[in-house]
Amino acid sequence: MALHRLTRITIGVPNLAETSAYYADFGLLKTGENTFATADGGEQLRLVHAPTRRLVELGVGVDDADDLGRIGAALARLDLALDADGRVSDPATKVRVQVSIADRITRPAEPAPLYNGPGRADRVDARAPGVLREQPVRPRKLGHVVLGSTDQEASQRFFTDGIGFKVSDEVPGIAAFLRCSTDHHNVLVQPAPVPYLHHTSWEVEDVDEIGRGAHHMLEGHPERHVWGLGRHHIGSNFFWYLKDPAGNFSEYYSDLDCVVDEAIWKPEVFQDMRILYSWGPPVPPSFIEPEDLAALMAGAHSS
Numbered sequence: 001m002a003l004h005r006l007t008r009i010t011i012g013v014p015n016l017a018e019t020s021a022y023y024a025d026f027g028l029l030k031t032g033e034n035t036f037a038t039a040d041g042g043e044q045l046r047l048v049h050a051p052t053r054r055l056v057e058l059g060v061g062v063d064d065a066d067d068l069g070r071i072g073a074a075l076a077r078l079d080l081a082l083d084a085d086g087r088v089s090d091p092a093t094k095v096r097v098q099v100s101i102a103d104r105i106t107r108p109a110e111p112a113p114l115y116n117g118p119g120r121a122d123r124v125d126a127r128a129p130g131v132l133r134e135q136p137v138r139p140r141k142l143g144h145v146v147l148g149s150t151d152q153e154a155s156q157r158f159f160t161d162g163i164g165f166k167v168s169d170e171v172p173g174i175a176a177f178l179r180c181s182t183d184h185h186n187v188l189v190q191p192a193p194v195p196y197l198h199h200t201s202w203e204v205e206d207v208d209e210i211g212r213g214a215h216h217m218l219e220g221h222p223e224r225h226v227w228g229l230g231r232h233h234i235g236s237n238f239f240w241y242l243k244d245p246a247g248n249f250s251e252y253y254s255d256l257d258c259v260v261d262e263a264i265w266k267p268e269v270f271q272d273m274r275i276l277y278s279w280g281p282p283v284p285p286s287f288i289e290p291e292d293l294a295a296l297m298a299g300a301h302s303s
């Protein structure tokens with residue numbers, strides 16, 4: 001029937017133990033020494049050793065064998081092929097994509113927290129749920145990954161024409177927000193001098209959980225802060241970006257646009273600051289160009 005979700009990612013890092021401790025702290029549930037689950041998505045992160053940080057593998061879930069056949073035929077038109085395990089590599093991001101038949105993520109509808117506003121007391125005689133929560137923040141699922149590619153156009157074609165991602169919004173000449181589910185975006189490929197992982201993004205319930213999660217992560221670790229709290233224009237989501245000990249950014253997000261009916265959703269082209277955000281603190285230069293980019297380039301040239 002269709003692509004419907006990201007399944008699991010594998011990130012290679014030089015400092016496995018330290019990075020593993022970071023993601024446990026981030027709220028992912030440890031399922032093995034270096035594997036982690038989200039609350040709704042099952043096992044969604046595997047860390048492996050690599051000389052320099054990078055996204056090794058990205059899993060995409062489909063409904064049935066017909067989807068695999070259709071993807072195989074589309075990849076053949078790009079002179080690529082799925083191996084027996086459903087794997088194919090994108091040459092310009094150096095990421096291996098594994099396509100597999102997977103269950104859809106199903107979640108019971110939960111009541112939205114009640115907010116008061118001018119002339120509108122939806123929550124009376126009670127404190128806000130966001131200030132009463134005490135349990136650790138637990139990301140519900142992996143939402144998206146952003147990758148640097150040495151050939152942005154080719155990588156984007158790989159994901160759209162090859163795997164079957166759809167374009168939700170576009171920034172001409174720079175990137176497109178691509179989805180393989182009803183999430184506004186699951187993958188974004190941006191131009192870069194070296195293939196690298198810019199960030200992974202993890203969904204939490206609401207903006208309070210983003211704040212609580214970041215608050216916890218920054219206690220005693222101010223070096224983890226990258227950018228937040230803010231709200232993106234493209235995708236609409238609230239965000240807070242943090243940095244793992246290998247240099248990968250990890251984002252808590254909530255309230256992302258959801259695309260169910262393609263006839264109603266209108267993809268747009270953006271060319272101004274809305275590319276980055278609607279509001280928030282000034283964009284740190286290290287978000288645009290991570291501080292270890294030169295080292296990653298040197299690593300790529302020596303390997």
Ligand SMILES: [Fe+2]
Pocket residue numbers: 144146199201251
């Ligand atoms: Fe993001």
